[in-house]
Amino acid sequence: MPQPPQTPQTLPTPTNTLHQDDADYCWHPFTQAKTAKQALALVRGENEFLYDQNGNKYFDAVSSWWVNIHGHCNPHIAGAIAHQAHTMEHVMFAGITHPPAVELAKRLIAKAPKSMGKVFYSDNGSTAIEVALKMAFQYWNNKAEPRKGLIALRGGYHGDTFGAMSAGRSSGFYDPFTPWLFDVDFIDTGVCACTEDAALAQLQNLLDKAPGHYAAVILEPLVQGASGMIMMRPDHVSKIASTCRQAGMLVIYDEVMTGFGRTGTLFASEQLTEAGQPDMICISKGLTGGFMPMAATLATDAIYNAFWSDDVNKALLHGHSYTANPLGCAAALASLELFDDPRTWQQIQMLEDTHRKWLPTLACHPCLNNPRVQGTIAAFEFKSQNAAYGSSNSQWIREAFLEHGILVRPLGNTMYWIPPYCTSENTLNWAYEVLLKVLEDWKSKENSNNSEAKPINTELF
Ligand SMILES: Cc1ncc(COP(=O)(O)O)c(C=O)c1O
Structure with missing residues (x-):
């Protein structure tokens, strides 16, 4: 016969919000939970976009850690x-x-x-x-x-x-x-x-x-x-x-x-x-x-x-x-x-062409170093006085893009696009326009950087 528990079992206290439950129960990868910002809660995906519960739309510019190929929730x-x-x-x-x-x-x-x-x-x-x-x-x-x-x-x-x-x-x-x-x-x-x-x-x-x-x-x-x-x-x-x-x-x-x-x-x-x-x-x-x-x-x-x-x-x-x-x-x-559908390869070519079209603009931008392209991947470094891999820059860059509705995950100062292949030319061009705006803010941040206490970096990779 199973024995009753020694002490009365208590049910977990009901929690109302996803974020509270997340904090209570989930351990996130590559994250220092104590200092991390609240995780972005997403509930739905379609093509190159992800959506939060309020219907806000985000371009998944990193294909969810590089796994997504044909878009979110591809029906086939x-x-x-x-x-x-x-x-x-x-x-x-x-x-x-x-x-x-x-x-x-x-x-x-x-x-x-x-x-x-x-x-x-x-x-x-x-x-x-x-x-x-x-x-x-x-x-x-x-x-x-x-x-x-x-x-x-x-x-x-x-x-x-x-x-x-x-x-x-x-x-x-x-x-x-x-x-x-x-x-x-x-x-x-x-x-x-x-x-x-x-x-x-x-x-x-x-x-x-x-x-x-x-x-x-x-x-x-x-x-x-x-x-x-x-x-x-x-x-x-x-x-x-x-x-x-x-x-x-x-x-x-x-x-x-x-x-x-x-x-x-x-x-x-x-x-x-x-x-x-x-x-x-x-x-x-x-x-x-x-x-x-x-x-x-x-x-x-x-x-x-x-x-x-x-x-x-x-x-x-x-x-x-x-x-x-x-x-x-x-x-x-x-x-x-x-x-096997030629349209997939046309999309891959279009993404590469679009990256290459932007290369000259990035190459002469005063805040960027070493823009490069290989197939659907484009990468470049944000110039910084604080270029160490674990610096807070990656977090700053991530948040700056998020405000514009773009999900990125820089590697230190290295920023990259690695979008799903279904990404439209318009979406990718818009992402590059946003990059130019973010770089303006970056310039001001870098100019006023040295005297400020730097936030701790909470995420790697
Ligand atoms: C080149 C390479 N190899 C191996 C891995 C590990 O893959 P996983 O995270 O699925 O274990 C990664 C992950 O990013 C990777 O980029």
Whole structure:
């Protein structure tokens, strides 16, 4: 018989407002709750816009942490999820398979760079990275040539699980966890032609010092997202990959952010040379069009074959409860269908053209530095006397845009647009007009800045 509780159970005090309940029950990501401003409460989305409960409209200029592809509540994707939810919502993927997972794997392999042969599903960008790292290390173990080393690019961000944090340690997000991160060697990113040679020399130096030590290299091809939308030339990325391959290493591309059209092609890898093609690609964010948390690690047949054995210990003993979730697969299939519509690619081209049209204006603006464009992504720095990453500037910029009805999430002083592809030309042009107004206020703020007590930054990333 169940025993009655020792002390009378008290029901939670009823609370009236969403914000009070939020403060009472929710713990937000990348946020110092004590000093954070009240969270913006949103209740509805449509196309490139989100709405609060009073009907105020906000342009989602960052595609909700870069996940949204075809707009909020896209009816084609929503319908596919609803249909799948009424057919089979979920089933485990060990010892079982189902049509959406198989169909999605087939389509991903058909659309990915030719080198890819198999799809391993997981839940989010970080898990896609963990899977790739585990595949890389176990690949060498299974071949009885253990290699322990990993090379990554300085400033790269790969997620918040421990392997991903180790690979992204130099992004500076992980100070409290450094004692538990494994060793990774970093080379400079090589952001312009004049620094590429030095970065390649650092790479060669590492390889010369420890032949046969490195299992893999991991990098975000063409654009390093969280460290400030840092852009690299395709040729340079290809050279890093081919140098590592010559040293026998595996090449892992983290396309969690760059995948699904963000850089102008379905995968950023498509813009690289043949020698620059990967052995593994990690995808998430845009995979489901921004509807469902899902990820995949794509690998070559050569990698898969290294796990093919009579010995269970040579299998990849890794999985998640929601691996290959049918709702996620249905969303991803529907999202991929939208890429078969030429209008999606026209929109992607229009977004890039619009960014490029504004480049000259931004380039000669006295308050901005280094405007740059790669596909649908545009980024630039707000000039400031207080440019540290954790400075309060990002918060100021965020609030300034919010007053105009635009949601942004700057990275320190780096401001960027990464809009859903359904964004209209008018909306994007209007966002640039707002930018010019915000810069006027920025100028006044910077001029009167030094004597003021600076607000504490409450949010990173
Ligand atoms: C390049 C890259 N890799 C990995 C991740 C981690 O993805 P998630 O937040 O889904 O774990 C992110 C997240 O922003 C990312 O930008």
